[in-house]
Amino acid sequence: MTTIINVPHSLEDKSFELVLDQVAPLPLDEKIIVDTRHARWASPYGLTALLALAQSRAERPILYVPEAENVSSYWSRMDFFKHAAELYELQGRVRSTKAAETSVLLEVTSISKSDDVHNVVDKIQQKAQDALVKNLNLDAKITMRFTMALSEVCQNIIEHAGRGGWVAVQTYTWRVRLGGRKVVVIAVADPGIGFRQSLESAPGFQKKERWDDGQALEETVMRGASRFRDPGRGQGLAGVRRFVGNWDGKLSIRSGTARIAVLPKGDWDEDEPLVEDLSYFPGAQVQITIPERVA
Amino acid sequence: MINHIDVSSMLRKSVCELYSNLVTRPTGAAVRCEIEQELDRIGDRALTVIDFSHVGLLDFSCADEIVAKLLLQYVSLDAPRREVYFLFRGISESHTEAIEAVLERHKLALVTQHADGASRLIGIVGLEERRAWEIISHLGAGVSADVADVIGLSRDAAERMLDTLWRRRLLIRYDNAYVAVGSATGASAPTSLDT
Numbered sequence: 001m002t003t004i005i006n007v008p009h010s011l012e013d014k015s016f017e018l019v020l021d022q023v024a025p026l027p028l029d030e031k032i033i034v035d036t037r038h039a040r041w042a043s044p045y046g047l048t049a050l051l052a053l054a055q056s057r058a059e060r061p062i063l064y065v066p067e068a069e070n071v072s073s074y075w076s077r078m079d080f081f082k083h084a085a086e087l088y089e090l091q092g093r094v095r096s097t098k099a100a101e102t103s104v105l106l107e108v109t110s111i112s113k114s115d116d117v118h119n120v121v122d123k124i125q126q127k128a129q130d131a132l133v134k135n136l137n138l139d140a141k142i143t144m145r146f147t148m149a150l151s152e153v154c155q156n157i158i159e160h161a162g163r164g165g166w167v168a169v170q171t172y173t174w175r176v177r178l179g180g181r182k183v184v185v186i187a188v189a190d191p192g193i194g195f196r197q198s199l200e201s202a203p204g205f206q207k208k209e210r211w212d213d214g215q216a217l218e219e220t221v222m223r224g225a226s227r228f229r230d231p232g233r234g235q236g237l238a239g240v241r242r243f244v245g246n247w248d249g250k251l252s253i254r255s256g257t258a259r260i261a262v263l264p265k266g267d268w269d270e271d272e273p274l275v276e277d278l279s280y281f282p283g284a285q286v287q288i289t290i291p292e293r294v295a
Numbered sequence: 296m297i298n299h300i301d302v303s304s305m306l307r308k309s310v311c312e313l314y315s316n317l318v319t320r321p322t323g324a325a326v327r328c329e330i331e332q333e334l335d336r337i338g339d340r341a342l343t344v345i346d347f348s349h350v351g352l353l354d355f356s357c358a359d360e361i362v363a364k365l366l367l368q369y370v371s372l373d374a375p376r377r378e379v380y381f382l383f384r385g386i387s388e389s390h391t392e393a394i395e396a397v398l399e400r401h402k403l404a405l406v407t408q409h410a411d412g413a414s415r416l417i418g419i420v421g422l423e424e425r426r427a428w429e430i431i432s433h434l435g436a437g438v439s440a441d442v443a444d445v446i447g448l449s450r451d452a453a454e455r456m457l458d459t460l461w462r463r464r465l466l467i468r469y470d471n472a473y474v475a476v477g478s479a480t481g482a483s484a485p486t487s488l489d490t
Contacts, residue, residue: 114319121316121352144352144389151318151354159320232359235396239355242396 002031002062007039011046013252013287017278019053024279029058037092039066044168044187045287047080047108051166054087056191056282065092073097078168079107105131105169105184106150112164117154120167121147131171136182136292142247146290149243150186152236153286157190160198160227161283165190174291181268182292191283195220195255202227213256214276221253221260240288249290256280264291297342298333302361303349305329316352323360330365340378342467342476344408348385358393363401370403370464380464380476382414383407391417404465406476414477416465423448427456428465432475 005022008015023032034050036042042050054061063084066072072095075081081094105127109120128146132138150169157165171184196216199205205227208215219225221241226233241262244251250269251262259275268291306314309329310322317323334343345365347353353361362383369379386394386407395417398404404418416428423446430445431437443453457473460466466473 114321115311117319118311118314118316118322121318122314125316125351141388144387145392147316147352148354148389148393151352152356155319155354155356232363232397232400235355235359235400239393239396 002033004033004035007034007036007050009038009040011036011039011041011050012043013045013049013254013285016046016049019049020279020281023053024281028056031059031061032057033062033064034088035064037064037067039071040068041071042075042080043172044078044108044170044185045189045285047075047078048166048168048187048189049285051080051083051087051108052189052191052283052285053281054084055163061088063088063090065090065094067092069095077107078104078170079109083108083110083166103171105171106167108166108168110164111154111157111167111188111190114158117151117158120154121151124150124169128169131184132290135171136184136290138247138290138293142290145243145246146184149240149288152240153186153188153288155236156284156286157188157192160195161190161192163190163192165192165283181294184290186286186288188286189283190285191281194283195253198227199225200227203229212258212276214258214260214274217253217255217258217260218274221251221262244288244290247290249288252287252289253284254278254281254286255284256282266291296337297344298337299344299346300330300333301346301349302326302330303347305333306350315350317350317357317361318352318354320356320360323357324364326357327361327365330361331368334369334377334379337379342380342382344382344384346384347387347390350385350390353390353393355393355396358390359397359400362394362405363397363403366403366405367401370462378464380467381405382476404463406465408477414475420465424456424460427453428460428475431457431466431473432478435478436469436472436474438472 003026005019008018076096106124125147129143132142132146133140154167167188169186171182173180174183196213199216221237224234224238240251244262248264248266250264253260257278257280261271261273263269305326309325383405398418402419404416404420406414406416408414416425426446427442430442434441439450439454439457443450461468465476
């Protein structure tokens, strides 16, 4: 049996839940067709999560590529199809383009080893300086902090996921919120063991009375818990939290059936701090959003 | 002796010739091992400058592996590995953020030296201990009486405080006096620890 999974026109963190609602009930070995033909836009989160979705399936899925030329071209410029071709059976016309995408700070990039993080950091530094300072009017101090945050969230894949994942970084104008302000977004997705299972693998771990994905996210993100006994562990996400707090940004992490968010001080986002009982998706999907500074 | 370790060189030597950023735990661990090998080559009593001047980015994981784990081996109230003192140079504002986070986590402290030669204590140090360190640093070298009089402590309490700062390798014990790490590289302070 083959099931068609309809991908919404606009594919970002919230709308990706509609994809997961369709996939989660299916057996892992059931063939799926991920239909992106009518997609009009995808955020870095949407693209990295689509790759993680394919990794999570036992049976190689089919991907119907977007029909709109500009969408297909853009996904090509993001290097999405380069990676998707290894995970999906692609059907439809993939438009390639040689034009550079100025809004893309980092194309969809595979992360599976320490060297990948070095390469990502080396690659993004100059672009980040230009994008954050010139285009988003942020203080020059942000560049190093931004790259530190990127490094830490990429390392989470290597340290905890148990398998490779993806990262992408882009600036774009957020039309729905922020009154058209620009944002820079880091998206990291992996289909690994997720936060709960990672904590459960800690030596001497004992489940609390209430223990689920939401609890695991709270322990890790808000209280710095780690599966390692080393007290130096767990600082990376704490640093990322401080970073988003200092720049009125938002950190959102989804793992298993829950999503936790460190919300901005400003009122540009109305997300809930913790959302539970979502459709199950393995691994972890992280999104960091930093808005443009306005006078 | 005063030794100089260029962290960027350690990175290129131990991990990759092309890297200039200190990111990821394995990288930090490899660089720390290289620094430890350098330290093994020097004497049992030494002041070592750890120079970050040519390091681009330092993330939290690397700061934990390089700075915190290095200090934990050589700075201990009980039985430090050897009498090695560290002075950190070339620390940028973003390096400081990562380093201060790991110092706080492990309740450690260290001395940084700025381009103008001024030294600063960062990390977890009590207010009176910090004051004592600053007094000794200002004087170049001092004894417990110098600290006791200014802070208003008994000589014994001041001596215990200086002893604690020495065990944390923030002060160098030199003859019967103390020298603040950082001022020991100045012209007025002793340049050799081999007494």
